[in-house]
Amino acid sequence: MSRRSLLRRGAGAAAGVVAAGAAAVYLFGDPTRDPVAWSRKIADVDVYNSDGPDVVVADGRCHVGAGHYYKETAALHTFDVATGKPLWKVSLNAAWAREARFTVVGGTVLALTGDPADKGGQVQAFDAATGERRWGKSVSYGAMGLDVHRPSGLLITREDGHVTGIDPRTGDERWATDVYDATSILAGDLIVCSDGTALLGKTGKELWTRSGFEPLGDSARALGEGLLCYETGRTVPVDLVCRKADTGEVMWRSPFQATKPDAFVVGALQPLDELVSGTTVFLPLAAGSRRKPTALNGLTGGQAWTYGSTYEEVGLEAARATTSVTGGFVLSTGSGLVCLAADDGRQRWHADTRQVQATGTYALLYRKEQARVFQHWTSVRIVGAGNGRTLWTGEFDGAAVSEPAASGDLVVVLDAGGTVWAVRV
Structure with a gap:
């Protein structure tokens, strides 16, 4: 961050310098509680081209991925999230995979690196506390991914008609199941395969099979006793369907998207987590007879509330027009962002910016x-998701900032200049 940048919290007149040698000046209201808890400069980051994650916070530690997908510079840096103290660093001597970078499960960090020639890659496991390497496993291009079945804690791999559950600590195979099509997505207790088969993630046992059930995209979600997923629509290209998780029987169905998604683009359909808050499901797009953004009761499929008069009035700007936050949804409209309460659709707050990311109870706007051709920065305002109250504002080097990670009253981000910031909110 340049010296001209200000990091601000509240109203005050005191000034200080950020730790760890970062060139930044900030103002704060309480001299005993700096707005920047800590910052660390790391080398060779690429938040512009990263598919993420870049920062993961778990068990009191902050893990950061550096390096690129197109050259062999991938590395992991781990810090104490409360103090910023460096705990360990590992150079992977490879390029990051495009599908994912790393994830944390239990006390293990799983990293996925790829071969620039697209011949495959390698999963490597490290002790989250010490950085000690536990195991490594080569994977083919078709099996690339870091999908962790969170209820069981198993790493799920798919290849050549096999779905396999692997212990992330040891690398040992816990179960393997043959299916017609190993393409699958995780949802609650289940692993849903594209051939219509649902497996129990803990054991790999087949729970049910439904002919004609072919989930679309790479997203599914448990919702109450149901399973929410995208399917080929009856009257439009994409329906949103909720099925009974234990039988696969349809509970409710709604038109979701009037345009056909690109089958060759990863993430062409919006992640379902962005459409669900509590038991409310938000449908931001026009489809079928729907003429305004509409919220459904996710347990029954019945309409809960609508927003605005028409889609034209709301002025939705993109296919992915909503982000889920705790107890609500942030909707991108022609006049900026508006946060709506999930239970009744009342407006919580409004902001005149266009971009938002959420983490826990916080929303980052x-x-x-840009000042000159080569001088770019990103202004960030952190607000409470419930009331929109500004908790922190600041500026970061470059035109991109990583997705945030939260731990208590700390929010951690990585800027394009290679500095990790932990700010107090």
Whole structure:
């Protein structure tokens, strides 16, 4: 961050310098509680081209991925999340995979690196506390991914008609199941395969099979006793369907998207987590007879509330027009962002910016700015998701900032200049 940048919290007149040698000046209201808890400069980051995650916070530790997908510079840095003290660093001597970078499960960090020639890659496991390497496993291009079945804690791999559950600590195979099509997505206790088969993630046992059930995209979600997923629509290209998780029987169905998603683009359909808050499901797009953004009761499929008069009035700007936050949804409209309560659709707050990311009970509002051709920075405002109250504002080097990670009253981000920031909110 340049010396002209300000990091601000509240109203005050005191000034200080951020730790760890970062060139930044900030103002704060309480001299005993700096707005920047700590910052660390790391080398060779690429938040512009990263598919993430770049920062993961778990068990009191902050793990950061550095390096690129197109050259062999991938590395992991781990810090104490409360103090910023460096705990360990590992150079992977490879390029990151495009599908994912790393994830944390239990006390293990799983990293996925790829071969620039697209011949495959390798999963490597490290002790989250010490960085000690536990195991490594080569994977083919078709099996690339870091999908962890969170209820069981198993790493799920798919290849050549096999779905396998692997212990992330030891690398040992816990179960393997043959299916017609190993393409699958995780949802609650289940692993849903594209051939219509649902497996129990803990054991790999087949729970049910439904002919004609072919989930679309790479997203599914448990919702109450149901399973929410995208399927080929009856009257539009994509329906949103909720099925009974224990039988696969349809509970309710709604038109979701009137345009056909690109089958060759990963993430062409919006992740379902962005459409669900509690038991409310938000449908931001026009499809079928729906003429305004509509919220459904996710347990029954019945309409809960609508927003605005028409889609034209709301002025939705993109296919992915909503982000889920705790107890609500942030909707991108022609006049900026509006946060709606999940239970009744009442407006919580409004902001005149266009970009938002959420983590826990916080929403980060972004504005990219440019002074000259090569001088870019990103202004960030952190607000409470429930009331929109500004908790912190600041500016970061470059036109991109990583997705945030939260731990208590700390929010951690990585800027394009290679500095990890932990700010107090």
